[in-house]
Amino acid sequence: MHPKTVGSKENRISVVIIAQNDEQRIPDAVASCRSFADEIVVVDGGSEDGTVATAEALGCRVYENAWPGYAKQRQFGENQASYDWIFVIDTDEVVDTKLAAALIKLKPELTDPTAAYSVYRIGDFLGRWLDKGEYLVRLYNRRAYKISDSLVHEMPDVETSKIIKLNGVLWHYGFRSINDHVNRFNKYTDLEAQTALRVRKPFRIVNLLFRPPARFVQKYFLHGLYRKGVAGFAVAIFWMMYEFLACFKHYELTSARKRLDQHQPSSARKAADPEKKGETSYAVQ
Template sequence: MISLCMIVRDEEAVLGRCLASVAPVVDEIVIVDTGSTDGTKAIAASYGARIFDFEWTDDFAAARNFAFDQATGDWLMWLDADDVLPDPEREKFAAFKARMPDHADAVLMPYWLAFDQAGRPTASARRCRLVRRGRGFRWRGRVHEYLDITGAHVIAVDIGIAHLRAVRDHSERNLRIYERIAAETGGLKGRDLFHYANELADVGRFAEAADAYRAFLAEPVGYREDKVAASLRLADCCRRLNDPAGQIDALLRSFRFDAPHAEVCCALGAWFEEAGDWRTAAYWYERALDAPLPEGWLGVVNHACRTWLPHARICVCFGRMGRWEDAARHNEAALAWLPDDEGLKANRRILEEKLQGGA
């Protein structure tokens, strides 16, 4: 038996879509409402949900743990209101549910965060979506909370959850919570410091964000996923602050925490491309094509950096160097991923003219 556990507030625009996608494969729906003033509860009730009120205290983990405590199923699943279990994935979920292994305590699933025009995921991560209730796993963190599955026997399945983000900006709320935590504890550290830096960057406070990222990267411990992401985001802050030296230093700093990632290699390629060093730029884009996804990686993956983007940029670099055949080869490789892209098709015509003219 699977209990879906959700926390919601004023989600009438998206909750029905979410519940319609997942209700056929769960056995219980627990909705914890933290203060809705719209039709959220009525929508939840129409799907047979058990609805509970929870006084909001600026603590997401507390609300999620309360939702877990109300569930009665053997397994606990969580979603946000703007998440969806797409049709093909729902069929895979139903098949997995029928044969869930006895030895597993926690289940990781892909989390699709962005999509192209054809609906294909362009960015994804992995999240723990299911845990065995009897193990008593708990949520940690007042904001940007995480499910602590220390000691779990974890398995991963290829069943994607789509995040169809509602157009709502929560950065100011999250910054307020983090500033309250800092006032109470004497300062932020660890994951709180990392996510505080993210929120600062998201609202355009790039200098403050850069300082916070540097402080986080200087800490001796931390998940490699967060350290690599912080290096990339620090580099972006430096770019926006017109600090190219700080930008490349941040990118190279990521190598302290893991082998070169495709996302970092593409950012390095872009840095050298901006500097007009086409050969070195092409080198780093080629390394992006070579970079494997590290085993067990839970962080965000930008699929473009591992598919069409390096080829498209190598095409530009080789074109700048007059290497038309090589440029055409990489443009065709990019087109294999994006066959309808008008820019790539225009490149094809230009390159064909160059090759036919004996350039």
């Protein structure tokens, strides 16, 4: 799909979306990108609803790829794109008109592949938009940067000095229900703990004791969630829970690995040592 091409192939933009069971939300995400996208690539991880058919009907280039994890799925989508400039958006996100205009204006100036562009994302909760958002790199050149191979919070690996902020907002319609929120936090904290284990980050009791309340203070007071009533209080509590679960799950995995190491023969420990073999392999019960 090439709604509007600007200049040469070098400054055209491929929008890449990873999707799964989101036929209701993906039309808004796709529509919000039409004005600046030269193509829209959708990678479906095995939807059981009409996500694939909906994306195809919207004119997207659709690929089906069994879910390999967040980073690898984004990397797969990046590799299917026709153009080097990649704009990443999720099915539950919408580009506002100001951000779309900024991207349209930017396209003829996309001459430096080492530059990367961040957008300001604001999320919702219980029907209320949260005032405090975050800047995330969403436009980058795949010749210069790749999605980091992390289990969670996968982002292009870009130096801060190379990031340019764009005007406008990326609206994140991330809230579906309390139950969904809890399930996603549980899944993400699993991945956080597994990542910490994989990079051999040591567990520290001070993190378990102080990070959860510190996160609550940050979100509720410093970020002004106290102004959002019950919704704001709930978000701050959820973030405190997130920190506690991520830290405690890290403790659980670290303890299990220590027990496993203690029961392994020394020869087996040496064979499993990633520093000796150049790769990491953990068997945690």
